[in-house]
Amino acid sequence: MRDESLLALLIVIAPLSLVAIGGASGIYAPLQHQTVDVYQWLTAREFLEMFAIARVTPGPGSMITTLIGWKVAGLAGALVATLALFVPACIGCFVAARAWNKYRGTEWHTAIETGLRPVAGGIVAAAVVVLIRLAETGPLSWLVLGVASLVFVLLPKIHPGLILAGGGAAYVAAYFAGFTAL
Amino acid sequence: MALPQNPPLDSPPPHVTPHVPLLQLYRTFFWVGLFSFGGGVSAWLHREVVNIRGWMTDDQFFSGYSLTHVLPGVNSSNLVVYIGQHLRGASGAVVALLALLSGPFIVVIGAAVAYQYLLQVPGFQAAVAGIAAAAIGMLVRLGYIAVRQATTGVVPVLIMLAVFIPVGILRWPLVPVVLVMAPIAIALAWPRKPKSNA
Numbered sequence: 439m440r441d442e443s444l445l446a447l448l449i450v451i452a453p454l455s456l457v458a459i460g461g462a463s464g465i466y467a468p469l470q471h472q473t474v475d476v477y478q479w480l481t482a483r484e485f486l487e488m489f490a491i492a493r494v495t496p497g498p499g500s501m502i503t504t505l506i507g508w509k510v511a512g513l514a515g516a517l518v519a520t521l522a523l524f525v526p527a528c529i530g531c532f533v534a535a536r537a538w539n540k541y542r543g544t545e546w547h548t549a550i551e552t553g554l555r556p557v558a559g560g561i562v563a564a565a566v567v568v569l570i571r572l573a574e575t576g577p578l579s580w581l582v583l584g585v586a587s588l589v590f591v592l593l594p595k596i597h598p599g600l601i602l603a604g605g606g607a608a609y610v611a612a613y614f615a616g617f618t619a620l
Numbered sequence: 621m622a623l624p625q626n627p628p629l630d631s632p633p634p635h636v637t638p639h640v641p642l643l644q645l646y647r648t649f650f651w652v653g654l655f656s657f658g659g660g661v662s663a664w665l666h667r668e669v670v671n672i673r674g675w676m677t678d679d680q681f682f683s684g685y686s687l688t689h690v691l692p693g694v695n696s697s698n699l700v701v702y703i704g705q706h707l708r709g710a711s712g713a714v715v716a717l718l719a720l721l722s723g724p725f726i727v728v729i730g731a732a733v734a735y736q737y738l739l740q741v742p743g744f745q746a747a748v749a750g751i752a753a754a755a756i757g758m759l760v761r762l763g764y765i766a767v768r769q770a771t772t773g774v775v776p777v778l779i780m781l782a783v784f785i786p787v788g789i790l791r792w793p794l795v796p797v798v799l800v801m802a803p804i805a806i807a808l809a810w811p812r813k814p815k816s817n818a
Contacts, residue, residue, distance in 0.1 A: 456692040487735065494748040495731045496656045497724025498694045504725055505732050520725055524717065527693020528701045532713045534691055535684065535705040545811055551683040553806035557798060558682035559770035560783025561689055562662075562763040567788035569756050579753040586757025590663075591764055594671055598664050598758055599655050605754025606747040613746035 443511045444518045446477060451503050451522040456530070465500055465523075479510050578617065582608050635677045640707045646719040648673070649700055654723030660755035661696040661720075663762035669703055676706065678769050685766075690798050696720065779805045 450472045454465040466489070473479045480488070485502075488509075492502040500523060507519025541547045570583065582605045589601055652664045662685060669675045684706070688698035697717055704716025731738065738744050770776050783801050786792040 488732065491731050491735055492728055494745075494752075495724060495728045496654055497721065497728060498656075498661075498696055500694055501721075501724055501728050504728050508729050508732065516725070516729060520721060524694065524697050524721065527691070528697055528713070528717055531688060531691050531693060531698040531701045532705055532710070534687060535702040535713070536709075538683075538687060539706050549810045550806050551679045553809035554683045554686040554802060555679065555766075555772075556770040556776035556779040557783055557802050557805050558686045559763075559766040559776075560780040560787070560801070561686065561794065561798065562759065562766040563780070563784045564788030564794070566756065566759050566763045567784075568791075569759060579749070582750055582753040583756050583760070586754040587760035588757075590757050590761035594667065594761070598660065598667065601757065602655060602657060602660075602751045602754045605752075605757075606750040609746040609750025609753070610743040613743045 440511055440514070444514060447507050447510060447515055447519045448522045450477065451507075451519055452526055454503075455523050455526040466502075469503070469506075473506050479506060484509070578609065578612050635680070637707065638675060640673075640675055640712075642708060642711060642715045645704060645707065645712060646715050649704075649716050649719035650723055653720040654727070656696065656720070656724065657751050657755040660758035662699055663758040665696075665699060665703065666762055666765070676703065678765070680706065682766060682769070686798065686802065690795055690802070775808055776805075779808070 451469075454469060457465055457468065470482070470485050474482050474485050488502050488505040489499075492505060493499045495501075501520065503519040503523045504516050507515035507517070509515070511518070538547075586601050586605055589596060590598070648668050649665075652661065652668060656664065666681055670678055670681050681703075684702040685699060688695055688702055691698055697720060700716040700720045701713045704712035704714070706712075708715070767780065770780055779801060783797060786797045787794050
């Protein structure tokens with residue numbers, strides 16, 4: 439029974455690894471369908487709760503699969519569900535990275551690297567805008583975001599954990615001060 | 621003795637990839653993973669790997685960054701595999717991936733077990749939202765660096781805008797945009813050789 443669940447987790451999750459191109463948002467619909475409707479490992483409400491937990495804890499939001507595995511088969515399930523999500527894609531990435539690094543120093547490699555520079559710039563800039571839109575932006579989030587950005591840019595040696603903690607502390611202070619327009 | 625031709629002034633000295641012990645790689649990425657909230661991972665990786673430790677150059681980092689965005693999989697885990705592979709080959713890639721995931725693995729399960737209690741802690745959700753807002757600031761810094769190092773002329777700026785506007789403003793899916801723009805950008809950066817039969 440237990441081995442069957444582990445195998446089922448693997449079968450459900452491993453293909454999703456390769457579906458997630460350009461971000462993990464593509465996996466949630468098929469993941470919910472399989473785990474809630476098909477296998478009935480969890481209710482829709484549990485799925486949403488796990489989604490929320492995975493979002494607010496460190497690590498990729500797609501680690502919702504870790505929680506699904508935990509629910510289905512305990513620690514072994516969590517391990518299988520986590521590795522099933524990450525390993526297939528990472529093998530692909532490893533092969534690509536090795537091929538890429540093998541040709542380092544050749545003229546065309548340098549050209550590709552130079553050419554990709556502005557592409558990366560565009561991707562990061564777009565990611566900033568997309569994330570700001572996703573966040574529930576109110577005056578306080580703009581303030582925290584702005585101050586954090588300034589500190590990160592001007593004082594790069596400061597440990598990022600301190601700034602993240604500062605953001606959390608600012609929100610908590612605002613919460614206890616009754617400032618609701620977060 | 622005739623010196624070789626001087627390199628252009630703006631070309632940096634050649635970067636030698638240092639030998640990074642696997643334990644150090646694990647420790648570094650473990651902490652990055654443990655604090656990786658909402659999009660700040662790549663920025664923190666850049667800080668550790670390029671700024672603080674000098675394991676990679678900006679060009680090496682950002683070319684991998686672009687690469688991992690068009691490959692299947694989660695961007696942050698792909699990026700650490702790329703970095704680990706670059707530094708230490710296969711063992712580096714495995715260690716980097718396990719390091720990134722092991723902290724969150726424990727925390728996410730702990731949070732799920734404690735979920736009902738955490739919700740009752742006053743201010744818990746506010747703290748989480750504040751951390752997420754500050755994490756975006758980290759990404760702003762990476763954006764600042766990425767944009768600055770790519771602003772070397774009119775063409776790169778136009779390419780940057782041609783990626784940024786569709787993805788960031790118009791909300792088009794990233795992968796097709798990058799798959800179209802990357803070859804164009806590379807073609808424009810391709811070294812122009814004098815034609816031999818000219």
